[in-house]
Amino acid sequence: MSVAAQSERGPVRSRSESWRPALATLFGLLLIAATAEIVLDGALGHSALIPKSPNIAGWMAGIGERLGYGVFLIALLVMTGAYAGLLAVTRGRPGEAISNRWLLILIGALQLIVFAGPILLSTDVFSYIAYARMGVEHGLNPYLHGPVAIEHDPVYVYVGHDWRHVATAYGPLYTLLSYPLAPLGVVGALWGMKIEALLASAGTLALTWRCARARDLDPAWAILAVGANPLYVIYGLGGAHNDLIMMLLMMSAVSLTLVGHPSSRREAAAGATIVAGALVKATVAVLLPFMILSRRTLAPILGALAALVLGGLVGYAAFGVHGIDVVAALNRDAAFVSSDSFATEIAHLLGKPGVFPIDHDLLKAALVLIGLHLLWRTWRGYDWVAASGWALLAISVTSTWLLAWYILWPLPLAVVTRDRRLLGATLGVQALFIIHQLAPLIAPVQ
Amino acid sequence: MSQASTPAQRGRWDRLPAWLRPRERELPGSGRTRLIETTLLVLAGLILAVATVNDLARAVGVNQRLIADERTWRGYTAHDYHNLSIDQELLGAGTQHEVVCGNTRPAPPKDTTQLCLLIWGPVHNGRRTVHGGWYLPAKVEDVRADRYGCFGAGAQGICPP
Numbered sequence: 001m002s003v004a005a006q007s008e009r010g011p012v013r014s015r016s017e018s019w020r021p022a023l024a025t026l027f028g029l030l031l032i033a034a035t036a037e038i039v040l041d042g043a044l045g046h047s048a049l050i051p052k053s054p055n056i057a058g059w060m061a062g063i064g065e066r067l068g069y070g071v072f073l074i075a076l077l078v079m080t081g082a083y084a085g086l087l088a089v090t091r092g093r094p095g096e097a098i099s100n101r102w103l104l105i106l107i108g109a110l111q112l113i114v115f116a117g118p119i120l121l122s123t124d125v126f127s128y129i130a131y132a133r134m135g136v137e138h139g140l141n142p143y144l145h146g147p148v149a150i151e152h153d154p155v156y157v158y159v160g161h162d163w164r165h166v167a168t169a170y171g172p173l174y175t176l177l178s179y180p181l182a183p184l185g186v187v188g189a190l191w192g193m194k195i196e197a198l199l200a201s202a203g204t205l206a207l208t209w210r211c212a213r214a215r216d217l218d219p220a221w222a223i224l225a226v227g228a229n230p231l232y233v234i235y236g237l238g239g240a241h242n243d244l245i246m247m248l249l250m251m252s253a254v255s256l257t258l259v260g261h262p263s264s265r266r267e268a269a270a271g272a273t274i275v276a277g278a279l280v281k282a283t284v285a286v287l288l289p290f291m292i293l294s295r296r297t298l299a300p301i302l303g304a305l306a307a308l309v310l311g312g313l314v315g316y317a318a319f320g321v322h323g324i325d326v327v328a329a330l331n332r333d334a335a336f337v338s339s340d341s342f343a344t345e346i347a348h349l350l351g352k353p354g355v356f357p358i359d360h361d362l363l364k365a366a367l368v369l370i371g372l373h374l375l376w377r378t379w380r381g382y383d384w385v386a387a388s389g390w391a392l393l394a395i396s397v398t399s400t401w402l403l404a405w406y407i408l409w410p411l412p413l414a415v416v417t418r419d420r421r422l423l424g425a426t427l428g429v430q431a432l433f434i435i436h437q438l439a440p441l442i443a444p445v446q
Numbered sequence: 447m448s449q450a451s452t453p454a455q456r457g458r459w460d461r462l463p464a465w466l467r468p469r470e471r472e473l474p475g476s477g478r479t480r481l482i483e484t485t486l487l488v489l490a491g492l493i494l495a496v497a498t499v500n501d502l503a504r505a506v507g508v509n510q511r512l513i514a515d516e517r518t519w520r521g522y523t524a525h526d527y528h529n530l531s532i533d534q535e536l537l538g539a540g541t542q543h544e545v546v547c548g549n550t551r552p553a554p555p556k557d558t559t560q561l562c563l564l565i566w567g568p569v570h571n572g573r574r575t576v577h578g579g580w581y582l583p584a585k586v587e588d589v590r591a592d593r594y595g596c597f598g599a600g601a602q603g604i605c606p607p
Contacts, residue, residue: 067520296468345497348504353540375478380467397494421487428491432498439502445516 022087028106030082030226034075035110038116038234039391041067049121052158054187057118069440079230080434087229090221101221107205107227110238115198119190120238121331121404126243128178129189130155131168133176137184142168142175143322155186167322169329172315174242193240200244201227201237204412207251211385211416214258222415225423229411231430235404236264239332242280243405249277250284251412254385257291258416267295269301275307279315282326284411285396286371287388292411294384336401340436344401355400363398370394389413389422407433478577511574515565518573519546522563529555533588536604542566547588550581558584562593564601578603 042050047067065071074399119125131142138150146165147156166176181192205223212222226232236244256270270291278285292300313363315323320359322328337344343355343363345413371394374387389410396406407430414423459467516530530548537543546561549555560582567575578598586592596605 092448293468342494342497344492345501349497349500379468381472423486425491426489429494432494435497436502439509442502443506443513445509445512 007370017339020089024086027082027086030078032109034078035113035117035233036351037075038067038072039113039245041065042118042120048117051123054120056187056190056192064171070444073438073441076434080263081378084162087225098173100326103220103224107149107223108415110228111198111201112235113234114192114237119240122239123158125190125193125240126155126158126407127163128193129186130159131175132178132189136179141319143319169333170242170281171279171321173276173318174245174313176318195239197240200248203248204244204251207255208412208415211255211258212250215416217416226412231404236408242406243408245293246277246281246284247412249273249280250287253287264297264299270304271300272307275304275311279311282330286390286391286395290378290384290387293378298363305443333401338401338403339402342397361399367394367398383419385413386417386422387417389417392427404433459493475543514569514572514574516546517566518576519563521573524578525560547582557587562588564598
């Protein structure tokens with residue numbers, strides 16, 4: 001290239017660079033506006049998208065209209081576009097297009113807007129409260145009974161119809177964590193759950209920052225990719241899902257292995273933390289074999305075993321054998337089928353009405369093959385964090401019961417690995433999930 | 447991915463053949479594994495994308511049919527009510543035969559006598575064909591024993607004798 005051409009390209013490039021802060025600001029404002037629109041409309045109360053709930057956000061209700069599919073999906077699309085744009089204009093340019101402080105304010109604002117608003121898109125949080133109240137207020141074991149056992153309790157009317165006869169599938173650590181909230185009443189417990197979700201989200205983002213910095217990746221961009229993600233903000237935090245607590249423990253374990261001087265004590269603590277996460281929600285246990293293969297020391301195994309024994313004893317003491325029978329809960333949930341799962345979509349593509357039992361077996365076999373390949377790659381030096389992320393993504397893609405917050409699991413891992421294919425695949429799967437929601441926008445049924 | 451090839455913990459795994467030994471970091475290699483993985487990922491992504499778009503088109507088709515059903519109910523009853531319930535299962539899932547129920551006078555859903563219509567066939571001018579129906583008393587679900595005033599050939603066998 002000639003010197004003249006180089007000197008011409010310089011000003012052109014700097015002119016285009018000068019648009020980055022303006023674009024970043026625009027995308028950030030769009031994200032906030034779309035989030036606020038969903039929350040303000042949701043604050044008007046029950047609709048097809050807002051579950052029946054105590055009126056915790058009534059003070060916001062004077063501005064919007066009741067949240068319908070049209071407004072929600074347009075806002076979700078705007079959020080998705082703004083998020084993609086923001087990632088594009090800030091990528092590889094830490095602190096230039098958008099300062100770290102501005103970025104933290106943006107992420108904090110998104111989280112706080114959703115925190116202040118109503119419960120969005122899911123009744124799960126009321127199941128959490130019902131299980132806690134069953135144990136604390138009614139002396140019932142939530143691993144043996146569904147919420148129908150407390151049908152006169154004030155929380156019962158808010159529990160989703162499909163879940164009223166279903167005993168809890170969550171780990172004993174999560175159930176015990178939720179117990180202190182039970183005496184606070186439904187509204188108090190609901191705020192308690194929302195605070196737990198917000199703190200778990202803040203913790204996950206802080207640990208993601210630490211892990212990204214430890215790997216010489218841009219930490220600001222990493223937490224932007226997680227904390228401004230539309231599914232994370234609207235579905236994960238908006239529904240106060242306990243997946244956020246699981247992700248906090250997952251990132252704690254990753255942080256223990258990536259940040260600071262490696263030591264047996266840290267590796268043992270990392271193994272124990274993964275088990276703690278699995279005692280919240282079993283899925284995160286998938287990280288353990290990858291960590292063990294990667295470290296090839298006894299420490300994480302011993303840490304995991306110690307936590308398993310301790311957690312098992314506490315779970316058994318509190319809930320009996322059903323409280324620690326994770327396999328039974330996983331088997332039960334693995335049989336569920338949701339219309340949003342890729343398995344159902346592929347069944348429809350093949351002309352079948354839905355997923356058959358043989359399909360469950362095929363999907364499990366595919367998952368085992370993927371797992372074995374990832375284990376082999378980890379043994380031969382592939383990054384165990386990336387392998388864990390791929391495994392979590394594979395679980396959500398092959399699951400016949402897919403919910404939006406399941407495709408959040410690999411996201412914090414994806415932003416702290418150098419294999420960018422994982423982030424691309426995770427965001428791609430999320431994009432397909434959003435596209436699949438669009439039918440009511442194209443053909444609205446009243 | 448790392449550039450250096452570092453056999454892990456030399457000694458403990460030396461008995462294993464080289465291709466089986468663990469590594470601290472990946473070999474730079476020819477990138478063949480990565481290429482195969484990426485190809486499979488792209489193929490899987492394409493299949494998922496096609497399945498998603500196909501399912502979206504399918505859902506849009508169902509919604510358009512339901513919109514036609516609602517319009518048919520409103521046209522048939524001359525009531526511009528919007529709180530209608532549609533049962534896609536009663537006449538067989540996947541048959542595209544639907545039962546649409548709605549109030550016979552203004553009231554909250556199911557608070558008054560309801561009229562249910564059996565609707566199927568192709569969409570013409572935004573509507574489908576009514577093949578029969580029945581009435582339901584207020585505040586009941588659509589169960590066979592509560593149906594009365596059945597009419598049309600389509601309602602035969604569905605209503606109580």
